[in-house]
Amino acid sequence: MKPPTRIALRRLAANRRTLSISPSSSSPLPQRLLRSIHGTPPAPATVSPIHGQGPPPDPPQPTADSEQARLERRRKQAELLQRAQDMRTAAAVEKQSPSNPPPPQQPSSRPSNSGDKTSTKTPLLRKRFWKDVHVHEVDGAWEVHLDTRPLRHPTTKRVVRLPLSKHLLAGALALEWDLLVSAQQATRQHLIPLTSLVCRAIDIREDDEAREGIGSSNSSSSGSDNVNEGIRRSIVRTILRYLDTDSLLCWAPPPQRGTDDLEGPSLRDAQRSAAERVVGFLGTRVWPGVEIEPVLDGESILPRGQKPGTRQVIEGWVSGLDAWELAGLERAVLGGKSLLCGVRLLVEWSEGHVGVGVGAGVTAEPDDGGEKEKKFGVEEAARLASIEVDWQTRQWGEVEDTHDVEREDLRRQLGSVVLLVTGTGAR
Template sequence: MSPATRLCLVLPLRPVACRVAGGCTRAATRAIHSNPAQPAKVVPVYGTGPPPEPPQPDPEFTAQEREQRLARRRRQAELLNRAGDLKALKQQQQQDAKNTKTSGGGLKRRFWKDVHVREVNGALEIHLDTRPLRHPTTKSIIRLPASKPHLAHALALEWDNLVSAQQATKQHLIPLTSLICRALDIASSDSSNTTEGSIRPTITTTLLRYLDTDSLLCLAPPPAPGDHDPARDGPSLRTRQEQAYTSTVSYLTTRVWPGVSIAPVLDGHSLFPQPQQPGTREVVQGWITSLSPFELAGLERATLAGKSLLAAARLVVEWSEEGAHARTISADEERGRRKERYGVEEAARAVSLEVDWQTGRWGEVEDTHDVEKEDLRRQLGSVVLLVSGNGTASKSS
């Protein structure tokens, strides 16, 4: 049996005989509470109608408070404007200081005033006032063949556009200087007669890798009947790739590598590139090894820029003053070749067929495709300047 959870508030007392009217007796009890119980009183609602109006402030006090609030907001807005002006002024000062520092202001401006091209002992030199331009690593004077006046003047113009000497340490501001120094390094490595650390074998190995993944040898699948795009007129991507492939390969197998067969490595449906026929790599390797230092440096730059060894080889052969060991052609063939000159624009279009196809269909990405397009033409143009000349090439000392 569970204990009681409630206590009784009325305790029974000792029964006392109590006589009441009527003659009966009952036991007397006493309550704990001293206050008697009161019944609830029902009071009616005293009033009816809407509630009274809330208290209103004094009109004079309200106008004064409004003026104070507006004045406070005006002061806050003025402080915010001053803070913004101070912040903008500080940022402008920092930007001006940064621009002054990077542009060579004050003592950090370039130490030369004029740039000249001078012929010294049968070679062309670039002089910064009276100081000859030197190799940044070996500190030797940069001497160009006398048959390359365009290259020398382009190099002088590149240094004349620099504002400070600090800009000469940035490779993207002196691309022609780095390319010329690369050619001079190859010439110095060839004359050292040491096989260890030679630059030419390393370049040859690197360039031969592009023969297996050449952009001109990777063809898109033929368009299926259901892939026809009525909104686009003109030849398909596959047709354009075949035209670029046929034109370049026929030129190289006729002028540079006679008797060599170069086949596409990816023909649309294959997953892995197919190797070339036996003997093809050996012929191409021998041709690369036989190039002059300026031709080899130009071939390397053009291949890395366009990801195509074939397009780079044709560009170098077309513009090289030394011929790049190409087969001599007749006068009629020379006149026909000049009508269809393979220049920077043709090489850039050949290695950018896929990108041009996509951008022509979907549009260009601002500050991406246009920058890459100009950079590709800039690098290919530097190759043309490097290998071209007036035909009287001589070794640079």
């Protein structure tokens, strides 16, 4: 209270000088010149508390939606979309019917090569011109027949012929065409993924034969972007790019205290454990003596490449694959973004000389506990390719129609690789 007292006395002295009042004068000061000094804090306003009736409501919970109900809802949506498309198509056909002839068109200076085919193209493609799909053995190879018509390559128009050892692939290919409901669906690549993969392997084989001088000049593939380079060399060059950015060799930074206090093992531990298992298997059974190092570790943001000797060994191994194995490896690498994961799946199921699993007839070896090692299948490869996504969804949840669709699509692609490369081994 001492500083306010000095301030008040100074103001009082100034007022006395202004009024010409001497300090010794005994006359009382005016009441307006005196101000009380106190240090009582102001009392805040009292707010009435909010009284609620009963306990607080429960937080909102997502509705428990089963997988069957989700599929049923999507099926109904697809039926509604198909019904709307059929109505639009019927309206377009009705306008072009003879009872409603189209108005005469003005002659155009630009010639048209389409003629009347554009008006009848859509109704014809909506019909399925085959009734049954069969698999027949013709001249030492499997052929898929749509009634009596053999399945042909969409570009070269050659009959698609599969080796006798790939009877599972022939059956899956026939099932894919049996599930189509119209000829228009056969023109969409995402509805016939297995057919596209088989044609890719056939293109690689024909391109190799053409370059070796065995086949004719018409056997070269027309789907290659660079004819001089060749399909095989183009695939090898594309696959080796994933060696420097392999998803199995890109590890998360070490967890920091206070920021990564989540339950379970850290993402880095999961990635490192999976990479050590795959690299250990490949370094022992596939590429003996080859050292594969992580390309993204610690706090670095730019991946580092493998050693030149490692790249040379892997490039030579990939270049020596046959057409079926090379096409399968390309699909696995592009689908899983991992070269090591694709090679691990390929050598487990291939029927060729690189196979160390089912295709080569080698049974699983027992581990230290005396139990046989589990086969490396589609599910194991899919988990390796999506370690980070699975870890994030376990912590924060998944987005409907996004994560589940990507998960099933990855397993579909890896499953097609197994069907393509596996077989009985008797070529």
